[in-house]
Amino acid sequence: MKEDSKMEELSLCPEFPPNLTGPFIVEVKNISIMDVMTVNSHLQEGGRGKPKYCKAQQKIAIIIPFRNREPHLAIWLHYMLPFLQKQQGDFGIYVVEQINNTTFNRAKLMNVGYSEAIKDYDYNCFIFSDVDIIPMDDRNLYRCSKNPKHMANSLDKFAFRLPYQTIFGGIVAFTQEQFIKINGFSNRFWGWGGEDDELYNRVVAAGMKIERPDPKISRAKAILHHRDPGNEKTGKSFHLINEAAKFMHMDGLNSLEYDVIKRIRHKLYTKITVNVGSQE
Ligand code: UDP
Ligand code: MN
Numbered sequence: 356m357k358e359d360s361k362m363e364e365l366s367l368c369p370e371f372p373p374n375l376t377g378p379f380i381v382e383v384k385n386i387s388i389m390d391v392m393t394v395n396s397h398l399q400e401g402g403r404g405k406p407k408y409c410k411a412q413q414k415i416a417i418i419i420p421f422r423n424r425e426p427h428l429a430i431w432l433h434y435m436l437p438f439l440q441k442q443q444g445d446f447g448i449y450v451v452e453q454i455n456n457t458t459f460n461r462a463k464l465m466n467v468g469y470s471e472a473i474k475d476y477d478y479n480c481f482i483f484s485d486v487d488i489i490p491m492d493d494r495n496l497y498r499c500s501k502n503p504k505h506m507a508n509s510l511d512k513f514a515f516r517l518p519y520q521t522i523f524g525g526i527v528a529f530t531q532e533q534f535i536k537i538n539g540f541s542n543r544f545w546g547w548g549g550e551d552d553e554l555y556n557r558v559v560a561a562g563m564k565i566e567r568p569d570p571k572i573s574r575a576k577a578i579l580h581h582r583d584p585g586n587e588k589t590g591k592s593f594h595l596i597n598e599a600a601k602f603m604h605m606d607g608l609n610s611l612e613y614d615v616i617k618r619i620r621h622k623l624y625t626k627i628t629v630n631v632g633s634q635e
Contacts (some may be wrong), residue, residue, distance in 0.1 A: 388445030418468030
């Protein structure tokens with residue numbers, strides 16, 4: 356009881372976290388999960404953290420689509436867990452793993468992550484991030500904004516520029532309201548590519564604009580890798596991308612079907628292993 360009333364008294368954390376230090380170097384190397392666990396031993400099960408002495412500005416679920424990328428996940432956690440704590444986030448990490456060797460469906464895994472995260476906590480910000488993109492500056496706040504936010508706008512692999520203006524892949528941040536307004540991602544993109552462009556069209560069709568952080572601050576490392584087996588480019592997504600406005604209200608969160616095979620609260624993240632079906 357006393358503990359509870361103490362909690363109520365916490366004042367809101369400052370809008371700009373006070374202990375940020377700016378740019379840092381991201382090294383792509385072998386990271387041991389055990390070491391990451393030692394450094395982050397004070398986190399709550401499931402990769403939950405929140406500031407001790409103030410009330411976080413936002414409640415942030417980070418959703419990572421995943422299959423067979425353990426080394427990248429270790430690097431991501433190594434850099435991101437301290438980063439998110441420095442930014443005074445109230446956060447939870449959700450790794451959504453597609454089972455088997457069926458064709459990968461990144462967008463559907465994002466929808467699953469959202470649907471499962473809201474069962475845990477009243478998150479109000481959802482950051483959908485590839486496992487292999489790591490920010491290189493802690494002033495790049497992992498938070499939601501007035502508009503859906505594209506955060507992978509300054510990647511080293513693209514010389515810190517946008518390869519095209521409407522690009523909306525890699526890392527995106529939505530408030531719950533923004534995400535519901537577009538009915539989430541499409542569930543119909545199997546294999547590599549297109550789902551991010553379709554997502555952009557949903558945002559526009561819903562009457563919203565996207566925003567991006569200052570590319571000097573949002574510089575990020577994109578780990579180079581080969582295309583994964585089961586995630587081949589299909590090249591058949593053009594009509595889906597173009598018809599986003601027409602289909603978005605029947606294809607997305609409200610048509611999502613999946614079976615959770617396992618839900619494990621690891622110390623550093625919640626891992627949801629899921630059967631998302633396969634392309635007919
Ligand atoms: N991904 C994964 N396993 C796979 C395929 C994809 O974990 O077999 C996830 C992972 O988070 C990855 C994201 O989906 O970062 C996007 O896929 P990919 O990295 O191939 O896209 P690209 O690098 O071409 O943007
Ligand atoms: Mn990648």
